[in-house]
Amino acid sequence: MIGEQRVRVRKALPADVPLMLALVCELAEYERAEPGAVTATEASIAAAMFPPAGAPHADGLVDGLIAELDGVPQGMAICFTNFSSWLGRPGLYLEDLFVRPAARGHGLGKRLLIEVARLAVARGCRRLDWVVLDWNTPAIEFYKGLGATPMNEWTGYRLSGAALARVAAL
Secondary structure (H helix, E strand, O other): OOOOOOEEEEEOOHHHHHHHHHHHHHHHHHOOOOOOOOOOOHHHHHHHHOOOOOOOOOOOOOEEEEEEEOOEEEEEEEEEEEEEOOOOEEEEEEEEEEEOHHHOOOOHHHHHHHHHHHHHHHOOOOOEEOOOOOOOHHHHHHHHHOOOOOOOOOOOOOOOHHHHHHHHOO
């Protein structure tokens, strides 16, 4: 229809790897990360999302979706399978959901989350988990508006860098 903006969400393709990395870098900037915090490369993203046939995890460790507005890529979602020992079933973890600021308000974020939820249901997952920065009020309100509930009783922890190496060496 003339004059109407069209939203489309599609599975990421190997040719999208540079775009995915660019969007990850834009997300890091939006989230106020330190310069140089993103150390991913096109090669590392490609290896996780599109490994060669016969490789371990040949179906890919990571799933990616691209959101387009009028045919122009403006957002992405990256997710991967996790597991709940309590449920005895897989879940899906949404690592990143990002829409470029200029393209917000057109439903791209909602469509991305819908497609991730559909992927989870199709795989028999019982839940979809993610984290959001406590200062990111627009994202929090967006997620709550879709029926997501905060898990305020849980505190995330992380081992990385030297601390991860030190614990692994114990």
